[in-house]
Amino acid sequence: MNAASLPARGTLSIGEVLAQLRVDFPDVTISKIRFLEDQGLVQPDRTPSGYRKFSGSDVARLKYVLSQQRDHYLPLRVIKDQLEAIDRGHGHGPVLTNAVPRAAHPAIVDNAPTPEHFRSSAAAMRLSREELLNTAGLRPAQLSELEQYGLISQRAGGYYDDDALAIARVVAEMARFGIEGRHLRGFKSAADREVGLFGQVAGPMAKQRSGEGRARAEETVRELAALSVRLHAALVQIGLREIVG
The missing domain is CATH 1.10.1660.10 (Multidrug-efflux Transporter Regulator; Chain: A; Domain 2)
Known part of the structure; x- marks a missing residue:
């Protein structure tokens, strides 16, 4: 060039x-x-x-x-x-x-979600409590615990959506290793703090009257979300080396 x-x-x-x-x-x-x-x-x-x-x-x-x-x-x-x-x-x-x-081997962060994975989309599912339990493979007591700690919540119409199902499935997989809802409260707290931080960055953009300002805010939060997942993955990867060598 x-x-x-x-x-x-x-x-x-x-x-x-x-x-x-x-x-x-x-x-x-x-x-x-x-x-x-x-x-x-x-x-x-x-x-x-x-x-x-x-x-x-x-x-x-x-x-x-x-x-x-x-x-x-x-x-x-x-x-x-x-x-x-x-x-x-x-x-x-x-x-x-x-x-x-x-690097000799790709880092976990190389396969982390991109900003496109965080593009907002309307929830399409409307699941009853029984349907959510059966689809995700959760027990009623597990779902109640997740609701207690704010990881899953019903929508205004009394149903569960795609987001609830996604979380329920991940938690069901983690439960196989003895991890319970009470162990996951830190995940929710950390996510809430990240959302608050990103809101401080993108909030002023979203308040601009121009359509470009809102578009820039949406793009910013998606990029920050992807970067936060990469950072989390890198920190976990480093920490795991101390456990398994």
Whole structure:
């Protein structure tokens, strides 16, 4: 990649750029693109009303940044230096001497949920208490305990939905190892704290009158949710090494 080989300027919205990038980088989000812009790695034009207009050159730069992060684990500071060298006409930029070697075995976080897994969708199921128990494989006493600790709750119409079933199934699997609902109160408390924290970050965006503000808030909470799961997975993985070696 060099400055002369970058495509001519065009006009792409951030959504169109996202669609192009996801062909090679399925985990990329609008929040990620905005973050790279904030870090000075790409500088799209703006319309008089403030909307971003990306050129082909901008898309090429984003692909370069994402590939350097994914394939060489380079920090953004190093990638920015490379791009500045490219802009000055210095070929492909610095040699990748700061690249971090790939791990011998993929970490658990590599298979963690992406922001797309946290996209909101309307609950479709309406299960009675008996249907939930039978579908998830829970005993009545187990379900009562989960309700007592706030892990599962009925909807206003007195039924259980997809979310309740998902939690019930996981708890039923954990119960095979002797883990009970009372052991899981910490999970609920931790999740509530994370939701509160993410709400502080995304809340001001959601209050903006523009549709873009709400869209950015939704994208932000999805990305934060995915990152929190990755962090949790990494911490658990590290802790388990002390147990099983």
